[in-house]
Amino acid sequence: TVVTGPLTGGRHFCVLHGGIPVDCPGQDGPVSLEDDIARIDRVRTTMQCHRDRMDHILFNLVWADPCDSVQKKTVGQVGRGNRFVERETVDFCEKNNIA
Known part of the structure; x- marks a missing residue:
């Protein structure tokens, strides 16, 4: 959910179930709310298989986990x-x- 309004001083406030999508195929830098997340076709039969970049982004919005260090990202x-x-x-x- 992204909220913009008087409570946030006109700035965006973003709430995610999982976390930010990182290391998705074709991703170069942080994903964009407007260019990536807003364009996801949310009608999906499943998120278990990752057919394309948008599947990866949507899956990680729900299931990504924070990590203490870069070294621990893959361990x-x-x-x-x-x-x-x-x-x-x-x-x-x-x-x-x-x-």
């Missing part, structure tokens, strides 16, 4: 989605003007 993954670190969160927020 012993416990969740289903990709892991993301603090720097990737900051980059995502800056790109999308999120408070």
